[in-house]
Amino acid sequence: MKSRKREAATASSEQGICSSGEWRGDERGGGGGALLPGLPDEVAALVLARLPRSLLLELKRVCKSWKKALEQPFVAETRAGLPGCMEEWLYVQSWNSYTGKVAWWAFDWQVGKWLCLPTVPRRRGVSAEVFGRASAVLRGKLYVMGGKAGPCGPTLRDLFVYCPLRNKWSRRKQMISTRHSPLVCVLRGKLYVLGGFDWDNQRMDASEVYDYEKDEWAVIENTGHPTLPAPSWYKKDWRPEWQSIVLNNQSYFCSYTEEDGRAFIKEYDPETGIWKLKKHKLKALLRYGLSTVLAGKLHTVDWAAGRVRVADTSGMGWIQMKEIQNLPWVQIWRANPQMVGLGTSLFVVKRGLQIMSIDVSKVDSGQLLRFWGAPMGPGVKDEEVLSCEVLAL
Known part of the structure; x- marks a missing residue:
């Protein structure tokens, strides 16, 4: 009590x-x-x-x-x-293929310093490592929810919140349904948890929304949810089979590939709870490239061609970056990278927590690239990047 x-x-x-x-x-x-x-x-x-x-x-x-x-x-x-006082840090969820542990890291890109976050709390009686936790940033805090305890363990409905000022995790009200690896997005100040998988890796259509002010969950409609493949952990070279983005805090897109190899992109309407199939060129970019939102526009690294493509709701265009064409993009892609937007740069994080940034504001100056090493510690080179978030304080 x-x-x-x-x-x-x-x-x-x-x-x-x-x-x-x-x-x-x-x-x-x-x-x-x-x-x-x-x-x-x-x-x-x-x-x-x-x-x-x-x-x-x-x-x-x-x-x-x-x-x-x-x-x-x-x-x-x-x-x-205060203008110019907010600082954005990169938060990375990783899995060490050698130790089998999942951890959260924070990276201060301005000074090149890494911080290992405290371990996410576990439910009493759960000893196995928890995989498939979804994450999102809302109101300056990191939200982590759901998950599956071990390959044969139960699925969870826990919700944990990380406060950067306190450097601590706290529990919030649990989700209504247990699930792992759901789609998560923040739209108009609310946290949406869409679909996911049950303990037997069967796809779920049940979805819910979280009101952080009331600390309450509510069931919402979920019609036409993307038929996502169940993720497979516990192996090296883990790679998600879908990508999702939020544009202008209004539209949520998910790009995925079905078993027959066909690529699709769907848009979620939070008002009706309906997924709408979009015939849009973005599906190939989301599925086969590294994509993130920067300054309200979708930026995608075409790793095969070594260039960056920029798209928004009004149209699409190319940003030519000859300086990045000579990078070993095939090796970078094989290292299972994730990408986020920070400031005026695209940050690519790959296996071993190696970071490369591409400054899209310096296309003509040639000073495009910057690299950071991994944090110190045994076994860091085996860290597989599961997800990346940007948290401003």
Whole structure:
């Protein structure tokens, strides 16, 4: 009972405390001293909120007062309201084919520093590694849901939320149905979990939507769901058989290939819950390339030709990048890469957590490419990239 009360208190503090954006000095606690000598606590809190994101976790170790202050929602709300203060980090879910472990990593691309996140909590009694967890970013937090415990274990309906300020996972209300490897998207401020697979890897049509403000799930319609193939884990060179994107927070597309090899693309309508088949050239790009949304437009790396294609709802066009044609794209593609958009660059993350960025704003200058090494640690070269998210703070 005490643990449940503690979890409820933590969830409520993360959701609603200081929602007005005002500093709550009564929550500082811990010693009664001023945050910064000579300054009112309200002003000192503004100073701390403006500091680089990479320092926030380190500064929490200074004293209890700073720890309490930096964990308040006030910090995130202040940073969001200051031009140029928000920093985007890359979050990577990986599976180590040698150790069999699944982990989450955060990458600060501005300083080239990796951070290993705390392990996602497990349900009591579940000892096997959990695969097939879907993820999404909503309101500055990382949401992870569902999964399957081991090759023969049960499917789960757990929902965990990672807060970057606290560097901790917390539990939220479980999904209505158990599932693994569903399609997940954030549309108009709500989290949609569409389809997925049951314990026997049979396709599910049941879908639901999560309201983060109420911490409630609701069943929604799901007609014409894409016939996705069940993913296969526990082997090297794991690769998803579909890609999905959200454009302008309005449209959600899924591109996939059926057993007979035919490629399709469908668009989901959250108002009606109906998947509509789209006769669109994007299906080939989504299925056979690396795709992500950057500055509201769909960017796809055509790895076979070594160029980038840009598309939006109004049309399609090519961005010629001769500098990337000489890269070993076949080897990169075989390393099961994932791609996300950060700032003005496309970040490609491949096996071993090796990162390459392509700055699409410097097409004419020639300074297009930048590379980062993997984090230090044994067995990192065996990390298979399962998913990538971008979280701003």
